[in-house]
Amino acid sequence: MEDVKKKELLSVYSGEAEQPFEWSAGKYVSRFLVEMRDNKRLVGCKCPKCKKVLVPPRRVCGECFVQMDEIVTLSGEGSLYSFTVLNFGFVDPDTGIQRPVPYTCANIALDGTDCTWAHYLEETDPAKIKIGMRLRPVWEENRRGHLLDIKHFVPVEGK
Numbered sequence: 001m002e003d004v005k006k007k008e009l010l011s012v013y014s015g016e017a018e019q020p021f022e023w024s025a026g027k028y029v030s031r032f033l034v035e036m037r038d039n040k041r042l043v044g045c046k047c048p049k050c051k052k053v054l055v056p057p058r059r060v061c062g063e064c065f066v067q068m069d070e071i072v073t074l075s076g077e078g079s080l081y082s083f084t085v086l087n088f089g090f091v092d093p094d095t096g097i098q099r100p101v102p103y104t105c106a107n108i109a110l111d112g113t114d115c116t117w118a119h120y121l122e123e124t125d126p127a128k129i130k131i132g133m134r135l136r137p138v139w140e141e142n143r144r145g146h147l148l149d150i151k152h153f154v155p156v157e158g159k
Helices: 024-039
Strands: 042-046 069-073 080-088 103-110 117-121 134-139 150-155
Touching: 024 069, 080 117
Parallel strands: 117 150
Antiparallel strands: 042 069, 080 103, 080 134, 103 117, 134 150
């Protein structure tokens, strides 16, 4: 058994809000977060039965109910599946600060996957956002093993 003291733990904070509990992201999501933080890379899990690739990775395929062990490295690029430009703020649970408006939430079909993944777009003008547009991630300079290690997605230049 591995020595637990040698493992680095990732922590998520909610600004000034106190969270009276701790939980583990688990082996698969932890790998996903560490890949983002250390390598600016997205990974998923491939089902050995139906061959679907899911992001973030999970231990069991929700369709086949079989264990997934194969980690797949993704390009990070994808196509816009749907989006919403929001014009009202909310207190961001990650920072405890009200999110500035407007902002765009998007569902992105990452290349090589069989699902969509929700994140933010940099663009907030609905006239400039098109379903199917090609997107790529913009990474934070100082990553910490969090979904927001990707600042947002932007259009792939030339596509």
